[in-house]
Amino acid sequence: MGALETITQKIQDKAKSLLESGQAEVVIGYRKGSTPLVAAPYFARTPSDCENLIWSSFAKLNLANYLPNRTGKVALVAKGCDARSAVGQVTENQIPRDNLYLIGVPCSGLVDPAKVAAKEGRPIQKATETDETITVSGVGFEVEIKKAEVLRRNCEVCSHRSPTMADELTGPEAPAAKPDDFADIKALLAKSPSERLDYFQDLIKDCLRCYACRNACPLCYCPVCFVDETRPQWLGKSTDPMDTMTFHLLRALHCAGRCTACGACETACPVNIKVREFNRVLDKAVQENWSYEPGLTWEQKPPLTVYQPNDPADFIK
Amino acid sequence: MTLLGKVISVNNPYMPYPVRIASVVVDSPDKSLRTFKFEFLDPEDENRFAYLPGQFAELSVPGQGEIPIGIASSPTEKGYVLFTVNRVGQVSSFLHNMKEGDIMGVRGPLGHPYPVEALKGKNIVIIASGFAVTTLRATVVWLLHPDNRPNYGRITFVYGARSPGHLLFKDDWEAWQKRDDIDVYVAIYKMVPGWTGKVGFVPAVLQEICPPAENTAAIICGPPIAIKTTQPVLFEAGYKPDNIIMSLENRMKCGLGICGRCNVGPEYVCKDGPVFTLAQLNELPPEY
Amino acid sequence: MTEYIVKEDALTAFFQAIANGRRLLAPQGQGENCRLEVATGPVSLDYGNTHLSPKATFFPQTEKILAYHKKADQPKYNQYQDLGDHAEPTVIFGIRPCDAKGLAISNKVFQNDRFTDPYWKGKYESALKIGLACLNPSPQCFCAAMGGSPFGEMGLDVLAYPKEKGLGLKPLTPAGEELVKAASLPSADLASEIKDLEKKAIEAQGPLDTYQIINERKIMELYKADHWSATAEPCLGCGVCTFFCPTCHCFDIQDETSEAGGVRMRNWDTCMSPLFTVHGSGHNPRPSKTERVRQRFMHKLKYIPIKQDGVRGCTGCGRCVVMCPANIDIRTVAATMAQASA
Numbered sequence A: 001m002g003a004l005e006t007i008t009q010k011i012q013d014k015a016k017s018l019l020e021s022g023q024a025e026v027v028i029g030y031r032k033g034s035t036p037l038v039a040a041p042y043f044a045r046t047p048s049d050c051e052n053l054i055w056s057s058f059a060k061l062n063l064a065n066y067l068p069n070r071t072g073k074v075a076l077v078a079k080g081c082d083a084r085s086a087v088g089q090v091t092e093n094q095i096p097r098d099n100l101y102l103i104g105v106p107c108s109g110l111v112d113p114a115k116v117a118a119k120e121g122r123p124i125q126k127a128t129e130t131d132e133t134i135t136v137s138g139v140g141f142e143v144e145i146k147k148a149e150v151l152r153r154n155c156e157v158c159s160h161r162s163p164t165m166a167d168e169l170t171g172p173e174a175p176a177a178k179p180d181d182f183a184d185i186k187a188l189l190a191k192s193p194s195e196r197l198d199y200f201q202d203l204i205k206d207c208l209r210c211y212a213c214r215n216a217c218p219l220c221y222c223p224v225c226f227v228d229e230t231r232p233q234w235l236g237k238s239t240d241p242m243d244t245m246t247f248h249l250l251r252a253l254h255c256a257g258r259c260t261a262c263g264a265c266e267t268a269c270p271v272n273i274k275v276r277e278f279n280r281v282l283d284k285a286v287q288e289n290w291s292y293e294p295g296l297t298w299e300q301k302p303p304l305t306v307y308q309p310n311d312p313a314d315f316i317k
Numbered sequence B: 001m002t003l004l005g006k007v008i009s010v011n012n013p014y015m016p017y018p019v020r021i022a023s024v025v026v027d028s029p030d031k032s033l034r035t036f037k038f039e040f041l042d043p044e045d046e047n048r049f050a051y052l053p054g055q056f057a058e059l060s061v062p063g064q065g066e067i068p069i070g071i072a073s074s075p076t077e078k079g080y081v082l083f084t085v086n087r088v089g090q091v092s093s094f095l096h097n098m099k100e101g102d103i104m105g106v107r108g109p110l111g112h113p114y115p116v117e118a119l120k121g122k123n124i125v126i127i128a129s130g131f132a133v134t135t136l137r138a139t140v141v142w143l144l145h146p147d148n149r150p151n152y153g154r155i156t157f158v159y160g161a162r163s164p165g166h167l168l169f170k171d172d173w174e175a176w177q178k179r180d181d182i183d184v185y186v187a188i189y190k191m192v193p194g195w196t197g198k199v200g201f202v203p204a205v206l207q208e209i210c211p212p213a214e215n216t217a218a219i220i221c222g223p224p225i226a227i228k229t230t231q232p233v234l235f236e237a238g239y240k241p242d243n244i245i246m247s248l249e250n251r252m253k254c255g256l257g258i259c260g261r262c263n264v265g266p267e268y269v270c271k272d273g274p275v276f277t278l279a280q281l282n283e284l285p286p287e288y
Numbered sequence C: 001m002t003e004y005i006v007k008e009d010a011l012t013a014f015f016q017a018i019a020n021g022r023r024l025l026a027p028q029g030q031g032e033n034c035r036l037e038v039a040t041g042p043v044s045l046d047y048g049n050t051h052l053s054p055k056a057t058f059f060p061q062t063e064k065i066l067a068y069h070k071k072a073d074q075p076k077y078n079q080y081q082d083l084g085d086h087a088e089p090t091v092i093f094g095i096r097p098c099d100a101k102g103l104a105i106s107n108k109v110f111q112n113d114r115f116t117d118p119y120w121k122g123k124y125e126s127a128l129k130i131g132l133a134c135l136n137p138s139p140q141c142f143c144a145a146m147g148g149s150p151f152g153e154m155g156l157d158v159l160a161y162p163k164e165k166g167l168g169l170k171p172l173t174p175a176g177e178e179l180v181k182a183a184s185l186p187s188a189d190l191a192s193e194i195k196d197l198e199k200k201a202i203e204a205q206g207p208l209d210t211y212q213i214i215n216e217r218k219i220m221e222l223y224k225a226d227h228w229s230a231t232a233e234p235c236l237g238c239g240v241c242t243f244f245c246p247t248c249h250c251f252d253i254q255d256e257t258s259e260a261g262g263v264r265m266r267n268w269d270t271c272m273s274p275l276f277t278v279h280g281s282g283h284n285p286r287p288s289k290t291e292r293v294r295q296r297f298m299h300k301l302k303y304i305p306i307k308q309d310g311v312r313g314c315t316g317c318g319r320c321v322v323m324c325p326a327n328i329d330i331r332t333v334a335a336t337m338a339q340a341s342a
Helices: A003-021 A047-052 A080-091 A113-119 A183-189 A193-203 A212-216 A241-254 A264-268 A276-290 B043-048 B090-096 B130-144 B170-177 B202-209 B224-236 C008-019 C097-110 C118-125 C174-181 C191-204 C212-216 C219-223 C228-232 C240-244 C289-307 C319-323 C330-339
Strands: A026-032 A039-044 A074-078 A100-104 A126-129 A133-138 A141-146 B017-026 B033-040 B056-061 B065-070 B081-086 B103-110 B123-129 B155-161 B183-188 B216-221 B244-247 B275-277 C003-006 C023-028 C035-038 C062-069 C090-095 C127-132 C158-163 C166-171 C251-257 C261-268
Touching: A003 A026, A003 A047, A003 A074, A003 A100, A026 A047, A039 A047, A074 A080, A080 A100, A183 A193, A183 A276, A193 A241, A193 A276, A212 A264, A241 A276, A264 A276, B017 B043, B033 B043, B033 B090, B033 B103, B056 B081, B056 B090, B065 B081, B065 B090, B065 B130, B065 C251, B081 B090, B081 B130, B123 B130, B123 B202, B123 B224, B130 B155, B130 B170, B130 B216, B155 B170, B155 B202, B170 B183, B183 B202, B202 B224, B216 B224, B224 B244, C003 C008, C008 C023, C008 C090, C008 C166, C035 C090, C090 C097, C097 C118, C097 C127, C118 C127, C127 C174, C158 C174, C158 C191, C166 C174, C166 C191, C212 C289, C212 C330, C219 C289, C228 C289, C240 C319, C289 C330, C319 C330
Parallel strands: A026 A074, A074 A100, B123 B155, B123 B216, B155 B183, B216 B244, C023 C090, C090 C127, C127 C158
Antiparallel strands: A026 A039, A126 A133, A133 A141, B017 B033, B017 B103, B033 B081, B056 B065, B056 B103, B244 B275, C003 C166, C023 C035, C062 C261, C158 C166, C251 C261
């Protein structure tokens, strides 16, 4: 049995026992998707539901997104970044620690369906996977692709593939990936302000303002988002490029020091905008100024949500 | 302003008629209600704005937006249109600060009127709670007009509000009380010194005086709770769902059955309503 | 009407002839990047479908409709003025039958039993629409299950299909006939070939499902069914399904002002947003995502068929199936609606 099947089995077993013992009322995990290269969110409430739970390298959404405002005890299937998001939600008082059970999955990185589609141009009707490869097929073809060649870009650089704070791990720790060295961001920041503006304007030129990036993000749990607020109305509702840019800048700033690089925003974007580019600039700043990575302890709050007398202040002119 | 494409010269249902605010009357002690009297800048627009009681219009405030409001005047009242506006949101708050003489827009008439044609030959009981009285005031004025009154049987008007100060259109219903071709019952919810009318919630008052159901239709307008508690009284008196007529409110934008937000099942409150019978609503999702 | 053939070497001349000085929109780019745009490069004939539906051509995401001056010394100050319908004579080549049907369904909303939306009408009626039939439907396609066809004709003036690296053409309306005649093409009897290709393309989509059951069930029976909370639970509440849907037509009207005046514009809106229906009082008829998700599927599969003689509001283009980040698949939901008990 490969690692994927082992993890799937362990998730199912654990989910069943949590539901049977009453330690959880619902287990949020993944099921097989209805289309190729997709694993979909699934809410298991009875022991028999648990047979639908799977682990897959297509499990692209961050399920911590479903935690805020939830009452009752919940167990969450979480890879490294998702577990850190869930921990962040506990520190931000979105869910009581006692209501949360983390079923941790050591993750080897998820597959980017866009990269697969770019590699195999023909319409894909079916996709299967082993630990190292995926096999896609369609009318008159079947092709095997190495997962390492089609990982999501946030999975290629990942600081914590295995959950650090899980209540239980479903397998041995995953081999570490190299962390983000921000080389491209450093190069971007070395450019002139107008060149940087051009870069980001070009990045979001296809944005539809559907807010899928926001809605897929476990950090975006405000009851009313600033873009939707009407009294006062902070932002126009049209496709005016200035309004669109304001949305992206403020969204990213609201996530500064809280983002765990899970990539759910980019996964959800229907026009393939690399929304994380905004976040990465801020990730870099937070790591440099506070040596902080979110979601690694149950206590420490994100640096930009607290004040400390020794906070850096030399940027105030 | 750059014109793009073809000019939409006729029948642009998004184009408001320009109007001048002829007067503003503060209607309630807390100043949350004001009644606006508008005059059309182009007198011809008054003819184009041909309406019947129960219809509504979008009050169009440049730079602020539009709000759908029931028409409080009757088409038998010439030279102006009346709207009572509750201050709740951005547009209504701005409108409350506008003054006599200011220019704005009125877009409509929209929706269907109360079925005055189908009700010919019938008795009508009109039941109003709170400031939802507006289109019912229009209905009574229209029914009492000499051209229309002979076409209908007994007319009963029941109206309740929180306090005497919250009762709108006092001059109108006081005048109706003096007539012998309409029965008028006006109530406040809690007794205050000096009040000589009825006291109690509208359903309780209705229970006391409810006309027999035979050949009678009821028109109800009010907040959801008043509509809900009035229905059992009518059922008890023998009214059937297809003779209970109501007007719905939902969030609206276009008023034309296009922009999509006011639907109750397959029906758009703006285009297919706002007037529905209880029999119709019983077959639809309660999304209002 | 007879059919016509465009040989491979006559394609360029054909596109010039049908444009005839008008704006020509045609598939540009390959794969996911394929868009219906002003044709500046070669016209793609081999693509699944355009990433976005063509609705924005007739119903832009943002459209300025009226404007006014707010300075009292300006003529007609505070009175709204017409900004025109933004229409221009257009020929569109390459709309897929599912999308043409979607536009035809929206057309009945924009031009309904009581009102005509002049902004839609101007653009929709100044465009001649040439559809491109699908010989090989994509894996996410299910137009036939929704009562359509890969060779569907609804909402089109001409139906084209790839034929020996050129095209076969079937005019469907007098305007379409005139358009094709202007290109001086050889005529042919293609009826039986079209029939065969259509049969093959429908079979490639897999078996038909029993959506008819939904038609037979009463609104409240479907509405009160107990699956809606579970159906909606994974929904993120983004508007991706609505933005990509060829029949979603909801919009918001907004005023924006500057120092001199202001404009009234409309913008795409989505029933997935909690603010879409919220009353001024704070009351919300569709307060949670359960009601909102139910609204979307009831609208597509029950309300639109009631209002449009049984034509379903989903055309089976499959965009929402592919785009939904939470994999809420309308085919699964329809099957659940047909099976679930109240």
